[in-house]
Amino acid sequence: MRILVVEDEHKIARALKKALEQESYAVDLAYDGDEGHAMATTEPYDLVIIDRMLPGAYDGVAIVKAMRANKIHSPVLLLTALGSTQNKTEGLDSGADDYLVKPFALEELLARVRALLRRPAKTESTVLSAADLTLDTVTYEVRRAGKLIQLTSKEFALLEYLLRNQDRPIPKEVIISHVWDYDADILPNTVEVYIRYLRAKIDQPFPKSLIKTVRGFGYKLQAE
Numbered sequence: 001m002r003i004l005v006v007e008d009e010h011k012i013a014r015a016l017k018k019a020l021e022q023e024s025y026a027v028d029l030a031y032d033g034d035e036g037h038a039m040a041t042t043e044p045y046d047l048v049i050i051d052r053m054l055p056g057a058y059d060g061v062a063i064v065k066a067m068r069a070n071k072i073h074s075p076v077l078l079l080t081a082l083g084s085t086q087n088k089t090e091g092l093d094s095g096a097d098d099y100l101v102k103p104f105a106l107e108e109l110l111a112r113v114r115a116l117l118r119r120p121a122k123t124e125s126t127v128l129s130a131a132d133l134t135l136d137t138v139t140y141e142v143r144r145a146g147k148l149i150q151l152t153s154k155e156f157a158l159l160e161y162l163l164r165n166q167d168r169p170i171p172k173e174v175i176i177s178h179v180w181d182y183d184a185d186i187l188p189n190t191v192e193v194y195i196r197y198l199r200a201k202i203d204q205p206f207p208k209s210l211i212k213t214v215r216g217f218g219y220k221l222q223a224e
């Protein structure tokens with residue numbers, strides 16, 4: 001899942017990127033309102049975290065309004081140092097989905113992110129599955145036929161994306177745009193390479209393959 005963070009305080013922006021990447025999200029940063037507006041309205045993000053007060057022509061609320069006017073419905077979490085009820089109402093009225101007042105604990109932000117991405121909450125099932133393959137979004141355990149499988153962070157992110165979209169063919173470009181960030185070095189065969197790594201771990205040691213190649217298009221994870 002790919003996330004955009006628009007925050008002019010570089011220290012906070014980098015801390016958020018680091019924390020989100022540890023949860024295996026792909027993260028892009030924008031440091032002012034204009035850059036944030038350009039990225040939020042052109043790149044396909046699964047979630048956008050926007051600071052309210054930003055330098056540039058667009059503040060946080062203006063970016064959310066522009067996204068909604070462009071029919072971009074990715075969930076938006078607004079951050080602000082202003083905590084009054086009026087500001088909160090204005091933020092949510094602009095089309096943001098949630099609102100977090102600074103200073104906040106990183107755990108709180110990650111919990112809101114999980115909720116907005118509808119990652120299963122800790123009290124509910126935390127596990128995505130297909131046939132005898134399971135992926136736990138909280139403990140990061142991946143198992144097939146009960147056997148524990150070690151994945152790298154990127155392999156995990158790719159498998160999570162395929163599992164969330166299972167039974168649907170997904171074009172390679174869509175996979176790239178949701179699993180890799182803007183600065184990643186993407187080669188023409190990057191997706192193929194990572195699919196090969198994943199297959200070697202989750203498919204080849206087992207009788208049935210779950211990852212199917214859709215010729216000239218992309219890939220599909222299917223239990224049948």
Ligand code: CA
Pocket residue numbers: 007008009051052053054
């Ligand atoms: Ca700010």
